[in-house]
Amino acid sequence: MRSFLKPLLTIAAMALGMTAGATLPAWALVELNVNKGNVEPLPIAITDFQSGDALGAQITEIVTADLKRSGLFAPIDKSAFIEKISGPDATPRFDDWKVINAQALVTGSVGKEADGRIRAQYRLWDTFAGQQMAGEQFFANDANTRRVAHIIADAIYERLTGEKGYFDTRVVFVDESGAKNARKKRLAIMDQDGANVRYLSDGRSIVLTPRFSPNRQEITYMSYESGQPKVYLLQIETGQRELVGNFPGMTFAPRFSPDGQKVIMSLLRDDGNSNIFAMDLRSRTTTRLTNSVAIDTSPSYSPDGSQVVFTSDRGGGSGRSQIYVMGADGSNPHRISFGDGVYSTPVWSPRGDLIAFTKQSGGEFQIGVMKTDGSGERILSSGFQQEGPTWAPNGRVLMFFRDSAGGPKLVTVDLTGRNEQQIPTSNFASDPAWSPLLE
Amino acid sequence: MGRIAALTRNPAMIALVAALAITGCASKKTPNSAADLGLNGAGAATPGSAQDFTVNIGDRIFFDTDSSSIRADAQTTLGRQAQWLNQYRQYAIVIEGHADERGTREYNLALGARRAAATRDFLVSKGVGANRLKTISYGKERPVAVCDDISCWSQNRRAVTTLSGAGS
Numbered sequence: 001m002r003s004f005l006k007p008l009l010t011i012a013a014m015a016l017g018m019t020a021g022a023t024l025p026a027w028a029l030v031e032l033n034v035n036k037g038n039v040e041p042l043p044i045a046i047t048d049f050q051s052g053d054a055l056g057a058q059i060t061e062i063v064t065a066d067l068k069r070s071g072l073f074a075p076i077d078k079s080a081f082i083e084k085i086s087g088p089d090a091t092p093r094f095d096d097w098k099v100i101n102a103q104a105l106v107t108g109s110v111g112k113e114a115d116g117r118i119r120a121q122y123r124l125w126d127t128f129a130g131q132q133m134a135g136e137q138f139f140a141n142d143a144n145t146r147r148v149a150h151i152i153a154d155a156i157y158e159r160l161t162g163e164k165g166y167f168d169t170r171v172v173f174v175d176e177s178g179a180k181n182a183r184k185k186r187l188a189i190m191d192q193d194g195a196n197v198r199y200l201s202d203g204r205s206i207v208l209t210p211r212f213s214p215n216r217q218e219i220t221y222m223s224y225e226s227g228q229p230k231v232y233l234l235q236i237e238t239g240q241r242e243l244v245g246n247f248p249g250m251t252f253a254p255r256f257s258p259d260g261q262k263v264i265m266s267l268l269r270d271d272g273n274s275n276i277f278a279m280d281l282r283s284r285t286t287t288r289l290t291n292s293v294a295i296d297t298s299p300s301y302s303p304d305g306s307q308v309v310f311t312s313d314r315g316g317g318s319g320r321s322q323i324y325v326m327g328a329d330g331s332n333p334h335r336i337s338f339g340d341g342v343y344s345t346p347v348w349s350p351r352g353d354l355i356a357f358t359k360q361s362g363g364e365f366q367i368g369v370m371k372t373d374g375s376g377e378r379i380l381s382s383g384f385q386q387e388g389p390t391w392a393p394n395g396r397v398l399m400f401f402r403d404s405a406g407g408p409k410l411v412t413v414d415l416t417g418r419n420e421q422q423i424p425t426s427n428f429a430s431d432p433a434w435s436p437l438l439e
Numbered sequence: 440m441g442r443i444a445a446l447t448r449n450p451a452m453i454a455l456v457a458a459l460a461i462t463g464c465a466s467k468k469t470p471n472s473a474a475d476l477g478l479n480g481a482g483a484a485t486p487g488s489a490q491d492f493t494v495n496i497g498d499r500i501f502f503d504t505d506s507s508s509i510r511a512d513a514q515t516t517l518g519r520q521a522q523w524l525n526q527y528r529q530y531a532i533v534i535e536g537h538a539d540e541r542g543t544r545e546y547n548l549a550l551g552a553r554r555a556a557a558t559r560d561f562l563v564s565k566g567v568g569a570n571r572l573k574t575i576s577y578g579k580e581r582p583v584a585v586c587d588d589i590s591c592w593s594q595n596r597r598a599v600t601t602l603s604g605a606g607s
Contacts, residue, residue, distance in 0.1 A: 180585040206580055208544060222548075228575060229548070250552055250576060253545040266549065268576075272507065272556025274549040295549040311546060320505075321546055344543040358543050387543045403540075431544065 039416065041074035042160065045102035045127075047085045048078075049120070050109040055145060059110050059120065062149035065193065066167040067156065069412075070397070071419030076102050088121055097127040104133070104160060108152070117141055120148045124156055134159045146195055147438070154437070166392035167192060170435040171399065172210040172219050175199065176407055176428035187221060189236065192392075192434070194424040200234060210234075211433045213256045219433070220244065220254040220263050231265050233281075245279050245286060253297045258305045264289070266297040276310055278328075289330035295321065300347045300355075301328065302372070309336075309346040309355050309372075323357060325372065336374030341366075345388050348372070350436075351395035354415075358387040358400075367400050367413065380417035390434045399423070401430040487527045489602045496523045500558065502596040504541070507553040509561050517558065520600055521565030530602040532567070534558045536576045537583075537599070539592035544578060551576035558598040573603075 033039070046064045049056035067073040083096035088109035097105050108122035121137040136155060140148050147168055154165030175188040175197075187200035187207050201207050201223070208229075210221035218235050231244040231251040245251060249268035256263055261281055266274045276289045276299045290296040294314035301308055306328055313321045315335060323346045326333035337343040341361030348355055354369045359379070365386045368379040385403035392399070396415055401408040407428030413420045423429070484491035492498060497520070500513035509517065524532065536555030538547035555574035563569050584591035 181582050183580070185580075206577075208548075208578075208580070250548070252548050266545070268549070268552050270556070272553040272560075274552065295546065295553065297549050298543070298545045311543075342542075344546045360541065385540060 039072055041072055042103055043074050043076055043101050044104040044106065044156075044160075045076045045081060045097055045100070046106040047081065047108075049122070050085070050088055051111055055110045055118070056108075058145060059108070059149045059152070062146055062193075063106065063153045063156070066150060066153035069193070069421055070157065071414055071416075072157070072161060076100060088123070092125055092127070094125070094127045094130045097125075102127055104156075106156060110148075112142070113139070118145060118148060120152065122152050122155070124159055146191060150191070150193075163396060164394045164437065166394045166397060166434075166437065168438050169393060170212075170216075170438065171390075171410070171423075172200075172212060172221075172433050172435070173401075173410060173425075173429050174207060174210065174431040175425070176430055177203075180407070187219075187234070188429075190425075192423075197425070200236065200239070209253060209431050209433075211255050212435045214258060214260040214436060216435050216438060220256060220265075222252045222254065231263065233263070244281075245277075245284075247277075253299065255300055257301050258303050264299045264301065264308065266299070276308070276330075287329070289326065289328075290333065298345050302348045303350055303352045307348075307372075309348055311344040311346060323355065323370075323374070336372070337370070337377075338374060339377055347389055347391060349391050349395045350393055354395070356389040356391060356398050358389065367398060369398075369415065378417070380415070381411070381413045381420060386411070388431055390432050392434050393436045399432045399434055401432060403430075489530075492520075492523055492527075492600075492602060496520055498601065499597045499599040501593060502554055502598070504539075504592070504596065505550070507550065507557045509557055514561070517561050518565060521562050521567050524562065524567045524571070525565075528568075528571075530571070532562075532572050533601045533603045534562075534572065534574045535581075535599045535601060536574065537581060537595055537597050538579045539595040540579045540582065541592065542579065544580075548576050548578035551578045554596075554598045558600070562600075 046060055049059040064075045068075050080100045083093050085092060085107050088107060092105055105125040105127050106122055110118060110120040113119050117139045119139055123135040124133045126133050134155060138148055150167040153167040157165035169192045170189055171192055172189045175186040176183050178184045184203040185206050186203040187210055188197055189200060190197040205223050205225035208222045210219045212219055217237060218233055220231060220233050222229055222231050229250045229252060231254040232241050233244055234241045244263050247267050252266050254263050254265040262278045263281060264278045267277050268274050273293055274295050274297050275291055276296045277286050278289060279286045292314045294312050296310055296312045298311040299308050307325055308328055309323060309325050311321050312324050315322055321342050321344050322335050323337035323343045324333050324335050341359045343357050343359050345358045346355050355372055356369050359366045359368055364382045365384060366379045367381040367386060367389050368377055370377040383402055386400055389398040389400045397412050399410055399412045402411050408430040410423040410425060410429045410432050411420060484494050497516045500516050534555045536551035538550045542550060555576055559572045559574050562572060582595045584594040
């Protein structure tokens with residue numbers, strides 16, 4: 001039914017040779033240290049990709065928006081540009097770019113090949129060193145213009161920060177419309193910048209908490225379609241759905257294991273409490289990981305699969321939920337959150353170094369991160385009614401949803417807590433889950 | 440696809456939920472009275488009808504913040520419900536557990552389930568057959584009151600006893 005996740009990219013990337021003499025040592029090149037506490041955005045000039053049609057300007061616009069939204073780059077207004085770039089392979093007049101303080105310069109071109117494919121190329125220049133830093137060429141089918149732009153933005157981001165980018169990614173989320181007491185909720189998927197929204201369910205049943213498989217091809221989520229709320233799997237491309245497990249009661253809060261072989265989730269017990277189970281998707285065997293007279297939910301694996309972080313109110317009675325870590329076999333559960341407040345929705349960073357969470361404290365909902373032993377807690381965003389962080393695949397940015405002005409919207413914040421951005425969606429949106437980098 | 444499509448939906452139950460979700464913030468009262476529900480007075484309900492149950496018995500109880508304990512006022516309501524349900528045994532019963540919006544989505548699903556279970560267990564203790572009772576949690580997904588202050592939150596922290604038609 002949909003082919004948008006096909007391994008379309010035929011994106012054959014190849015390096016473009018250096019056109020300027022690579023005479024300067026590498027250490028002289030511009031770079032951005034993203035590990036400093038307060039990153040000054042890097043001034044960058046992104047010229048219009050040369051093309052015979054509107055494609056060039058479109059690519060430029062997407063690349064510029066990606067880099068700007070990251071908070072690490074300050075794209076320079078085109079009206080300040082002095083040199084008109086003559087061609088994709090020409091060496092720029094670096095003085096013209098230095099004088100407007102463009103430390104990095106992007107040039108490029110895009111055009112259609114005879115076989116209908118798009119050919120796009122870019123070059124990244126260090127204006128002060130007077131040297132090309134990177135250059136690549138891509139071929140893609142023309143349904144993937146936006147992806148080509150995101151891939152170029154990722155390449156620039158990676159070359160200048162030393163970190164993997166996160167622009168060529170998608171987000172699954174719950175599209176919400178209608179009155180608050182009768183919300184229509186639909187599964188939806190879009191590019192990380194809000195473009196290319198597609199619906200994955202019809203809105204007849206409540207759907208919640210979609211999460212990506214590491215293989216990017218399926219999601220697990222919870223739906224009320226059978227009457228009882230249950231966890232399902234959905235193949236994004238084919239639309240094929242199946243129930244996960246055959247449990248008597250409600251199943252909820254699903255997530256994939258890092259190898260994609262298991263779904264971990266909560267299962268309601270007959271006494272009204274909830275425990276955590278993992279189900280092997282091949283053998284269909286289930287393993288109980290917790291057995292407590294408490295609410296144990298929101299499990300999330302560490303990226304190496306050896307541990308699980310989860311929410312439980314086992315320590316403080318109803319409502320005093322805290323964050324716990326245990327072995328992936330359920331061994332040695334121990335509390336790691338000890339701050340003043342109620343903690344929930346822990347999510348392990350793809351880098352493994354941090355756990356993001358929602359904290360309720362002083363009438364506010366906060367999004368924060370802590371180290372995996374619970375130390376070093378930092379609050380990145382506060383407000384009424386915001387929850388559910390999800391990590392960008394490079395572990396630098398979190399997306400969550402904030403309910404204000406009548407309904408929820410998706411918001412990103414980076415690890416500094418200073419760069420907060422709302423993702424444009426036509427309806428209300430909640431429960432975002434970020435994909436890994438696409439392939 | 441086929442396996443899922445074969446699962447049945449229950450339109451009757453969903454319609455009932457929708458009908459119960461009509462009370463907004465304008466009414467700060469508990470929507471237990473006939474006037475709140477836009478009915479023609481308590482006497483109009485046929486004894487033993489679903490309307491009789493909703494209007495004259497009271498179909499819902501309320502909880503304290505973050506709690507699934509059955510309060511004293513709720514015990515009174517559930518006592519009436521049990522008496523009625525024991526008299527009219529043709530009904531199967533679904534108890535919906537709900538939470539207010541102050542809590543995360545997944546935790547509130549669990550909290551709503553705990554409230555529904557506590558309500559079920561109380562009714563069973565008053566003689567209602569366990570085989571007639573099912574529970575479902577809506578977490579914070581189906582508020583009846585949609586402002587964001589205390590009066591609304593207290594209405595949304597609820598368990599609603601719904602009659603799912605003539606049961607076995």
